[in-house]
Amino acid sequence: MSILSLRGVSAAYGPINVLHDVSLEVPARQAVVVLGANGAGKTTTLRSICGITNNRGSIVFDGAEISRMATADIVRRGVAHVPQGRGTFADLTVRENLDLGAYLRRDKAVRADIDRCFDLFPRLSERATQAAGSLSGGEQQMLAIARGLMLRPKLLVLDEPSLGLAPIIVRDLFDTLATLRSERELALLIVEQNADLALAMADHAYVLEAGSIVFGGPSEVVRQNDTLRRAYLGY
Numbered sequence: 001m002s003i004l005s006l007r008g009v010s011a012a013y014g015p016i017n018v019l020h021d022v023s024l025e026v027p028a029r030q031a032v033v034v035l036g037a038n039g040a041g042k043t044t045t046l047r048s049i050c051g052i053t054n055n056r057g058s059i060v061f062d063g064a065e066i067s068r069m070a071t072a073d074i075v076r077r078g079v080a081h082v083p084q085g086r087g088t089f090a091d092l093t094v095r096e097n098l099d100l101g102a103y104l105r106r107d108k109a110v111r112a113d114i115d116r117c118f119d120l121f122p123r124l125s126e127r128a129t130q131a132a133g134s135l136s137g138g139e140q141q142m143l144a145i146a147r148g149l150m151l152r153p154k155l156l157v158l159d160e161p162s163l164g165l166a167p168i169i170v171r172d173l174f175d176t177l178a179t180l181r182s183e184r185e186l187a188l189l190i191v192e193q194n195a196d197l198a199l200a201m202a203d204h205a206y207v208l209e210a211g212s213i214v215f216g217g218p219s220e221v222v223r224q225n226d227t228l229r230r231a232y233l234g235y
């Protein structure tokens with residue numbers, strides 16, 4: 001069963017159409033990667049899911065139509081968005097950023113969840129009282145993901161998590177994402193330029209070209225398709 005379904009989604013910035021009739025599925029507890037050239041509409045797809053763009057079509061999350069909902073309601077239903085550029089609060093400490101991640105929650109388990117984030121990312125634990133703005137790029141990405149997890153989401157939406165990170169950090173990051181999917185039963189929707197690593201981790205892949213989906217299927221099939229491989233993997 002899919003946790004997220006987009007059917008015929010179009011999106012525009014003012015008069016300019018950027019997405020055309022995009023349909024995609026994220027099965028529960030699976031990882032889906034969206035690939036495509038710069039400007040193809042990957043970020044816009046994620047923003048549409050999170051209620052940030054003007055869009056038409058149907059977006060169903062966990063059984064509810066969310067395409068007309070306010071972003072806060074979409075978040076409350078269990079979609080955590082880690083935007084490009086990470087969006088952490090530079091002047092606040094690591095712990096304060098994590099506390100803010102739980103702002104929509106009413107339960108008392110926030111402390112325990114912060115500890116779980118620290119188990120997942122020990123480097124954040126060592127830097128709990130440090131200002132987010134003074135973290136390295138990799139640490140900030142960890143914090144952005146950890147902050148998303150503080151919502152206890154069912155779906156984590158990640159926009160280019162590897163951007164600006166050293167290859168070894170990127171591999172660690174993808175290992176952690178794989179752990180999240182299997183151990184916390186979380187579905188992942190990832191936009192990623194680092195196609196090789198993303199395809200190795202993801203179950204399914206979609207390719208966006210000029211705002212339209214030109215391929216969707218198991219990641220393994222993208223890796224075996226000569227045309228797609230040349231276009232997106234570079235070999």
Ligand code: ATP
Nearest residue numbers: 013014016018036037038039040041042043044045
């Ligand atoms: P990249 O890999 O470079 O991040 P992308 O596939 O994520 O690209 P989008 O950011 O979704 O692409 O942008 C798709 C198109 O929409 C681009 O042509 C871009 O210039 C345009 N666009 C994005 N944001 C806006 C905006 N706020 N106003 C007007 N046009 C926009």
